[in-house]
Amino acid sequence: MGFLGFIYFTFIVVVVIQFIFYVFVFGKLAFFKPQKAVSKNIAVSVIICAKNEAENLRRFLPSIIEQEYPDFEVVLINDSSKDDTLEVMQDFAKAHINIKVVDVKSIEAFWGNKKYALTLGIKAAKNDYLLFTDADCKPVSKYWIKEMCAHFDSEKSVVLGYGAYAKIKKSLLNKLVRFETLITAGNYFSFALAGSPYMGVGRNLAYSKSEFFKANGFINHIKVRSGDDDLFVNQVATSKNTAICIPNGSFTVSTPKVTFKEWFKQKRRHVSTAKHYKLKHKAFLAIFYSSTLLFWLFAMILFVSLYKWPLILGLFLARLTIQYIILGSLSKKLNESDLLLLLPFLEIFLIMAQLTIFINNLISKPSHWK
Template sequence: MGLFLLWFFFGIGVIIQLIYLLVIFGRTAWFKSFTNSSQNQIPAEGVTVLVAAHNELQNLKVLIPKLFQQDYPKFDVMIVNDRSTDRTKRLLEEMMAIYPKLRSVTIKYTPNHVTAKKYALTLGIKVAKNDVILLTDADCMPTSDQWIRKMTAPVRENDKIFSIGFSGYEVKSTLLNKWIQFETMLTALFYFSFGLWKAPFMAVGRNLCYRKSFFLEVKAFKGLWHLEGGDDDLFINQYATGKNTSLVIDPEANTTSIPKESWKEYLIQKKRHLNAGKYYRGEDKRKIGLFSLSHALFWIGALGLLIYFGLGQEWEQFLIVLGIVLVRSFLVVWAFKSASKKIQGTATPMNILVNDLMYLGYFWVLGTISYQSKDIQWK
């Protein structure tokens, strides 16, 4: 009976994993970009780049000049100074004297019934000058001077409500950074691949565009005010469809963030991100859950069978299982490297096979803790 269950787990895991790797994730791995021929024919619509910042003095010193290097004719930058206790307000006053299109609003306190970042974003969006809103974070940098143009093009030119982009992390040589690169790419594979299949369900607020008018019309954070996270993925989860949403897969449309330097800081961050997942629609929870379940079944079955046949010296069966494991490993490496090249323009180092095994503990242990946690905070 035990051997049967191992084969059963292994078989189910193999089938579902192949579907994800070849059919679903393959949509991103095989993605071919196209050029919008109308780009130079449609008059440029105004864009507001919006950043909510809490004690981000050093990052804003770098970000603000970088934003004003963008090659786009009509945009302004709105910095929401959210309860900062450093010199952020003074810096913004100095910067506004240099950059006439820089604007700011200061928040001195957050009402009790709302969470800090949603309140900051809502206030910033309400006072934004333009209808097209492009969101990023204070520690994020555009990867090119075409970021505004390319990220907002689907909203400005193709009548989309949402435009979803990629935000990666700076590459470092540490084990933590390689894990961050792996997990970030896996997340991107989920939201880009399902988005390309006309079933978008999440995004990252570090690189997201939508219309102010739609945000205000639907009272975007209605029902979400009490949740610390989810200002990006839960908003998308509620309102994005295959018709009103576009994916921007282009290395020039990305942003790059500063990665966490310690496992403790990283786990606190991911705990907040994973906590928001329990509020997804049921069908969207299943998109991630089915992959993670089949991933666990595959490795439980594979390792169990390899140990069983190895101890019993049944080498023919052992080699069959090992061969299937190697084939899946090849497909995992292919999917991640191909997707990375399409999305980032290069295959970022990420210890793919080692981190694929680590994902077992990450999802089932940290995911369970995050799901049950009630002490989630932004800043």
């Protein structure tokens, strides 16, 4: 077997792997028909940890305060900010009796570690059910708390939500950021539906305080700078205790990065936590992303060489077709349908970015949060 023959047969294997992922993994979410959860009106503590976020708090905190929910408090954690974040928090607390401020001072052992600040905030929360978001996030509706917390019950102690990024017209970077977010959400929602939840995002995540303390908080990965959301979920989430929440009213929208440098730095920090996932999750993710890379690489080699090109074209188009069908349904659920027009381009661009991030993380460690 020559070089092109090897590439050809490997390409077939890669296409089969991609089919399996899109049909049997992403398909879990694409064709998922959620039943409307019944609101239980349980007492909830909304947790927001902020570091140098004064302007974002002024802009977005009112959307939290104005939630239509009968029993909730807002725990604002000031993580050693250098701007007037604390003063803004205190002003809001004076105006609203359901706001509690936790002022965290840096200590040498946990300098720059968000998990330390979050732990203090969680301890200060008066309610057992905790709902997390970021200072630069805005719920898309007044029923965010209601939608997310309706999924808690005697078995479900972890709820995974969708944290979208705001759309910016005529911005290629914005579409790339949102496409990466869509693929990531497709992965973690689908794996949860398949009975193997592995991560969530702190922009929209809920779990019980009892679950937090049962796991001894973040102690298992306290030395890892990032991962207060995905690593914790990877540790505690199971097929029985985890639910997903995908009604549009349950989404949050965050302010996206507006330069490639800022986004690249953010993704380096996020990607660095993946190596701490459970082995089975690392293996599945590695297979998916490597097979995507090899699909495009081998397709280009075979097309240029014209090696059995009718068969290659058929496999190529079949994979794109199933991808469009699955991601079309998935993106409609998550209100990201406008990304489909640039799907092949965005995928190739994302592969290149992820490869660059992976290489950079091997060379040097990403910085801690803010």
